[in-house]
Amino acid sequence: MARIAYILLCHKDPDAIIAQAEQLTAAGDCMAIHFDARASAAAFERIREALKDNPNVTFASKRIKCGWGAWSLVQATLNALQAAVDAFPRATHFYMVSGDCMPIKSAEYIHDFLNQNDVDFVESHDFLESNWIKTGMVEDRLIYRHYFNERTQAKLFYGSYNLQKRFGLTREIPSDVQIMIGSQWWCLRRRTIEMILDFLQKRPDVKRFFSTTWIPDETFFQTLVRHLIPKTEIDNRTPTFLMFSDYGMPVTFYNDHYDLLLSQDYLFARKISPEAHELKDRLGQMYATEGMTFHISNEGRNLYSFLTGRGRVGRRYAQRFWEAGNSLGPEREVFLIVSKKWHVAKRLVDQIVSETDIPCVEYLFNEEDTSLPDLGGIESSLAKRTRHRRAVARMLFESFDSNKLVLCVDPADLDIIQDFCSVQARSHVLEIECEYSDDYLIGHARRVGLAGESSPRESVARLIPALRSSLVHESELIREAEFDGYLRIRETNSNIENETAIAEFLGVSLDKAQAIMSLDYLFAD
Structure with a gap:
């Protein structure tokens, strides 16, 4: 025992x-x-x-x-x-x-x-x-002798350390x-x-x-x-x-x-x-x-990152200067479908593919296993795709032999939307505004690792106001950016309102837009 x-x-x-x-x-x-x-x-x-x-x-x-x-x-x-x-x-x-x-x-x-x-x-x-030590000295912790306390005797600590480095006074590890x-x-x-x-x-x-x-x-x-x-x-x-x-x-x-x-x-x-x-x-x-x-769910670290990240500005690294200089070409058009409910955006994309000849790619910068053509290896890594997103988009245009391309984007990726809207190409943004039930938000918390499958429902329920507020904030940031060609369809809109928005977004006839929006379970969870 x-x-x-x-x-x-x-x-x-x-x-x-x-x-x-x-x-x-x-x-x-x-x-x-x-x-x-x-x-x-x-x-x-x-x-x-x-x-x-x-x-x-x-x-x-x-x-x-x-x-x-x-x-x-x-x-x-x-x-x-x-x-x-x-x-x-x-x-x-x-x-x-x-x-x-x-x-x-x-x-x-x-x-x-x-x-x-x-x-x-x-x-x-x-x-x-290993990569356990993130910053500061690594091997020098061992091969030099540290007689003084770094916090209370900083001058002596670094003076002794620098003196040993200067004269090469290293020692052997057992x-x-x-x-x-x-x-x-x-x-x-x-x-x-x-x-x-x-x-x-x-x-x-x-x-x-x-x-x-x-x-x-x-x-x-x-x-x-x-x-x-x-x-x-x-x-x-x-x-x-x-x-x-x-x-x-x-x-x-x-x-x-x-x-x-x-x-x-x-x-x-x-x-x-x-x-x-x-x-x-x-x-x-x-x-x-x-x-x-x-009930072990182990979501603590993900939850902490989510809650402490809310409200911050500039949470993502900016693109490299050479990335910002890349052009897709003025003759090309990028259609960005922005939706937090990925399954809704994917259903809409399926309809666009079936009713038009515009090539579509689902959540290129969010899902590792997104279906893609052979792009010479750059498509194999989600990190590479995101880092070189304009280059990937340019290669997709060439691979599909089309001047039009539909991409699905998560509303949290405002920097990606801004990036494509600043290129020398015609960019269009369609936001899908969905209703979020408490059950959906609880499921979302579990899908993104903010809660585990065994987390008590009452504990997860406490996240709902923060999650709902976070989703609203993402949408507000997109609207406040005032992108040219920004349109929106809503789950609560009438059919004709959404069909009109789709027609304007894709530049197709109203009849074609009605065919695209004919899916009666488009917004269903």
Whole structure:
């Protein structure tokens, strides 16, 4: 039966630490606490006094001053680990948490999960080959010695670093160890922890090497687990749910994130706001609940991107200058059908193909598997098509041997519409205005990854106002752009109104437009 020893690194808010320890040990688990030596002795004594009668809580034998990106964080973890190994001989797993972490599954669920998965949960990617590090130094973290804290001793940190670079004072990485990198939030089995502690006794050179690397909490345990444990016994992911903003800062969770957090395929989450008292209380009560069912949908990251992206201007990269200079030719005509309901646009396109000789391509810049003629390879990648959209359109004109081309476009792609309307060609825009029921919006949320199939309907329903507002905003932006030749058909319009718009859009007779619009289920979901 799984029994967890939580390894808690913390540095503030004694009351919250006490509550966290009591909650996590109430189900029979235990905890080893390292409270940063930078914090006051009075705060530490308050924690010790409040938890002194809890047999499932112990403390690191030595408190040290911790600094971001420094070895001190790893040493503090090792001190707490040794205390936990000594104090809790029946602990089967050791789970790294901070004072900002809270469980998002019940103790019963977590214990069952660990019983069923006899592996170590640690994110570990090849340090040099992976793309885990997005910006800043990579190899230099390892081959130079970093004695100073980058945040509190910036001048010394960069002075020492630049001096070593100038004189070529590099060092060798231990030859028998492959450096790995990943999240510092892990859950390791007892045997793994004991092997790590034993390895460090035998290999002080490895510990010495990591002690002067930069940000070793992202590499130390990640490397040693991979070095000591077979790959088949490692689940390469963190069991703790965390997200980062566009600026590389951790996303903070608040009271209204309860349902979202419980639906993620993780055991814990960070970082919980210190002010989210209601969320902490609910998660604490949930942790002690038995027989609870969790509906895993894992839409958190997509949902966050959607909600934080709303209202921004200039969300997409602009096209290259050489793209903007491309011309399709003044004799050619581009007909853009803009619709959020792709199935409606595709039905209309089928009708246009059957009633006219105008070639049509469905959602060329949105769907990977759009049916296309051979364009020499550029058609094989959605990214290539989008990046070189004018070149693709020009090749389509040539492939179809036509001066007319109908393309379907999602209303979110305003930049694409603007691009085609600015070329030396005649451009026409037809927006299809549809009605959106709540059921459709819920389905849309699931299709685009804002919700999972198992997400509770009441949770998804909370997205409906934001989704509806987003769709309205996309339409408003298109109308405000005042494109020449802009027309619109509506689900609520009369037949004659829509037929007239189609006739003007395509430049066909009213009879032909009536034939195109004769599909009685055009707007049906």
